[in-house]
Amino acid sequence: MDTINIGGVKLKGRVVLAPMSGITDAPFRRLAHRFGASMVVSEMVAGHDLANGRPDTLRRTLGRGDISPFVVQLAGREPQLMAHAARIAEDLGADIIDINMGCPAKKVTGGLSGSALMREPNRALGIVAAVRGAVCVPVTVKMRTGWNDQNRNAPVLARALEAEGIAMITVHGRTRAQFYKGKSDWSFIAHVKAAVSIPVIANGDVETFDDATGILGASGADGLMIGRGSQGRPWFPGAVARFIDSGQRDTGPRGPRLADLMAEHYENILSHYGIALGLRAARKHLGWYVERAGLEPSVARTWRAEFCQNDDANAVRAAIARFGNAAHNAAEAA
Numbered sequence: 001m002d003t004i005n006i007g008g009v010k011l012k013g014r015v016v017l018a019p020m021s022g023i024t025d026a027p028f029r030r031l032a033h034r035f036g037a038s039m040v041v042s043e044m045v046a047g048h049d050l051a052n053g054r055p056d057t058l059r060r061t062l063g064r065g066d067i068s069p070f071v072v073q074l075a076g077r078e079p080q081l082m083a084h085a086a087r088i089a090e091d092l093g094a095d096i097i098d099i100n101m102g103c104p105a106k107k108v109t110g111g112l113s114g115s116a117l118m119r120e121p122n123r124a125l126g127i128v129a130a131v132r133g134a135v136c137v138p139v140t141v142k143m144r145t146g147w148n149d150q151n152r153n154a155p156v157l158a159r160a161l162e163a164e165g166i167a168m169i170t171v172h173g174r175t176r177a178q179f180y181k182g183k184s185d186w187s188f189i190a191h192v193k194a195a196v197s198i199p200v201i202a203n204g205d206v207e208t209f210d211d212a213t214g215i216l217g218a219s220g221a222d223g224l225m226i227g228r229g230s231q232g233r234p235w236f237p238g239a240v241a242r243f244i245d246s247g248q249r250d251t252g253p254r255g256p257r258l259a260d261l262m263a264e265h266y267e268n269i270l271s272h273y274g275i276a277l278g279l280r281a282a283r284k285h286l287g288w289y290v291e292r293a294g295l296e297p298s299v300a301r302t303w304r305a306e307f308c309q310n311d312d313a314n315a316v317r318a319a320i321a322r323f324g325n326a327a328h329n330a331a332e333a334a
């Protein structure tokens with residue numbers, strides 16, 4: 001099996017769980033890690049917040065736990081602030097610092113960070129230089145193909161960032177102008193792969209095992225990253241990693257085992273956020289588990305309502321246990 005070596009940090013497989021704000025919190029990453037994702041990345045952390053935050057709060061928020069390697073993604077545009085934030089992340093145990101040059105959100109690009117940095121290569125390089133100068137751990141970058149169709153500069157920028165010393169690059173095959181519309185252009189990522197000799201991770205629209213084969217084939221990338229395809233399926237990146245090695249297609253936990261997974265995820269969310277916040281934070285995840293269970297749409301709607309409109313944690317726990325049987329019957333009927 002090929003190993004991805006990120007500046008000395010060696011991965012056991014080729015499939016990374018994408019950073020997703022509001023989704024890939026510590027409870028979700030821990031599950032994905034345990035199910036065999038080769039690497040998981042924190043939600044983006046504003047460099048400014050990290051630089052101003054209290055370390056104990058941050059430790060809890062980021063939640064290293066047994067996650068290894070522990071990757072913290074930073075977003076920001078001020079080199080010195082990003083360097084300061086990176087030092088704090090390293091002190092909190094980060095094995096790798098990833099810099100966000102891909103986020104399309106107006107509140108991020110409006111602050112001229114995220115994918116807006118692809119329009120300011122000199123600033124992007126300045127940030128990398130400052131962060132690399134501040135920490136001993138490898139520094140990586142996640143980007144899009146470019147700002148818009150007329151400016152797909154990912155290959156050129158990736159090469160310049162490699163010269164500045166980054167250890168890996170991840171490319172989401174859309175431009176910033178596309179946000180999440182259209183298709184991820186897996187073939188374009190091959191231009192980035194050709195431009196650099198550091199590992200390249202390809203990202204965008206991997207929902208099935210065949211997509212995983214497709215993105216690796218079209219891009220020639222060293223590995224792939226899965227975001228939305230893991231919603232309601234924290235086991236999926238690990239299953240894809242095993243699929244790449246062995247061709248085996250795991251279906252993931254079903255029936256009572258699915259209910260066990262949901263129950264564990266639920267308890268972890270409640271203890272991570274506390275009950276009040278946790279009840280709300282869990283809803284989207286429970287909704288995704290329902291969506292993925294192959295139920296009749298009207299039946300799925302009833303379950304979603306049960307999970308999402310209930311303010312009593314014990315009632316939700318009981319519903320999760322009952323859901324196991326419904327999901328089992330749906331899987332049997334499929």
Ligand SMILES: Cc1cc2nc3c(=O)[nH]c(=O)nc-3n(C[C@H](O)[C@H](O)[C@H](O)COP(=O)(O)O)c2cc1C
Nearest residue numbers: 018019020021043044100172204205206226227228
């Ligand atoms: C809700 C949501 C939040 C995201 N947050 C981040 C983030 O914090 N940092 C980042 O680099 N990308 C973020 N992304 C982009 C994903 O990492 C990924 O590049 C994108 O979803 C395409 O991959 P996919 O088709 O596998 O989901 C986010 C995407 C979504 C849908």
